[in-house]
Amino acid sequence: SQKIEQNSEALNIQEGKTATLTCNYTNYSPAYLQWYRQDPGRGPVFLLLIRENEKEKRKERLKVTFDTTLKQSLFHITASQPADSATYLCALEDYGGSQGNLIFGKGTKLSVKP
Amino acid sequence: DAGITQSPRYKITETGRQVTLMCHQTWSHSYMFWYRQDLGHGLRLIYYSAAADITDKGEVPDGYVVSRSKTENFPLTLESATRSQTSVYFCASLSGTGSLVGETQYFGPGTRLLVL
Numbered sequence: 724s725q726k727i728e729q730n731s732e733a734l735n736i737q738e739g740k741t742a743t744l745t746c747n748y749t750n751y752s753p754a755y756l757q758w759y760r761q762d763p764g765r766g767p768v769f770l771l772l773i774r775e776n777e778k779e780k781r782k783e784r785l786k787v788t789f790d791t792t793l794k795q796s797l798f799h800i801t802a803s804q805p806a807d808s809a810t811y812l813c814a815l816e817d818y819g820g821s822q823g824n825l826i827f828g829k830g831t832k833l834s835v836k837p
Numbered sequence: 838d839a840g841i842t843q844s845p846r847y848k849i850t851e852t853g854r855q856v857t858l859m860c861h862q863t864w865s866h867s868y869m870f871w872y873r874q875d876l877g878h879g880l881r882l883i884y885y886s887a888a889a890d891i892t893d894k895g896e897v898p899d900g901y902v903v904s905r906s907k908t909e910n911f912p913l914t915l916e917s918a919t920r921s922q923t924s925v926y927f928c929a930s931l932s933g934t935g936s937l938v939g940e941t942q943y944f945g946p947g948t949r950l951l952v953l
Contacts, residue, residue: 736886766927767880786903797926812880824870825942829879 726750727815729828736803737836740835744831745796746813753815756789756796761810770811780823803835840864843928843945851953852905856915860928868931869911870895870942871903873924886911918952921949924947 726749733803736742755774759767773780773789775795782785786799800807812828817824841862845951850856859921868924871883872895882895884903892903899936902914915922 725933764947766929766947767942769941770939818881824882824885826882827872827880829877 727813727826727828729811729813729831729832732829733832734836735834735836738804738827741825742803742807742833743837744811744813744833746796746798748794748815749786752791752794755816756787757814757825758785758787758796758798758815759812759827760826761812767812767827800833803833805835805837808835841928841930841943843926843948845948846946847949848884849951849953850918853917856918856950857880858913858915858926858928858950860911860945861915861927862896862911862943863910864930864943865908866930866943867908869905869909870931871901871913872927872929873897873922874927874947875924880881882925883913913938914949918950920938920952923950923952 730745730748742757745820755772757772758770760770761767763812771780771782771787775791788797810832812830813828814825844859867888870885874884876910881897882933883897883901884892884895885893886905889905889908892905902916905911925947927947928945931940931942
C-alpha cells in the first residue's frame with residue numbers, strides 16, 4: 724500500500740528565513756499532491772496543489788515542487804513570519820480508494836521565531 | 838453561514854454510551870468524509886460518502902456507523918464508545934465536479950471527543 728512520510732515532526736526557524744518542508748511517498752505514483760495548513764484547534768486548510776506534470780507551483784510566498792523520480796515534494800515558505808507558525812500536512816490521492824480520497828502525512832510543525 | 842460546520846465542538850462521554858457527531862455543509866458538495874486525528878497517526882479516514890445514500894468504509898471504520906439521507910448532512914455515530922475512540926474528529930467535503938483529479942477537501946472545525 725502507498726506510504727507517505729513527512730520527515731520532520733518539527734522545524735524551528737528564524738523570521739525572514741526560508742522554511743523547507745519535505746514530503747516523501749512510496750509504492751505508487753500519484754496524479755497530484757496537496758499541501759494543507761492546520762492551526763491549533765482548527766481543521767486543515769488547503770494551500771496548494773501540484774499535478775504530476777508540474778515541477779513547481781507558486782502562490783505568494785509559498786512554493787511547492789514535485790519530483791516524481793525522487794517521489795518527493797518540497798514545500799517552501801520564503802521570508803517566513805511568526806504568523807506562518809502552524810502544522811503543515813501533505814496529502815496524496817488514495818490510489819486504492821475512491822476518487823477524491825486523500826491520504827495525509829502526519830504533518831510538520833513549523834515554528835517561526837521573531 | 839456558508840461552509841461546513843460540526844457539532845458539538847466538545848463532547849465528554851462514558852464508555853459504552855452512544856454518541857453522534859454531526860456534520861453539515863451548505864455547498865451541496867457531493868463527497869463528504871469523516872477523519873479522526875490522533876498524535877502519532879495524523880488524519881485517518883473513517884468513512885466517506887460519494888452522494889446521499891452512498892457510503893463506504895475508510896481506513897479505520899470499526900466501531901463507527903454513518904448515514905447520509907440528505908446531501909448536506911453526514912452524521913457519525915459511535916454505537917458503544919470506547920476509550921480508544923477519544924480523538925479529534927474532522928468532517929470534510931469535496932465538490933466532486935469535473936474529473937475529481939486534484940479537487941481539494943474543505944474541513945470543518947473539528948469535534949474533540951473524550952471517552953471516560
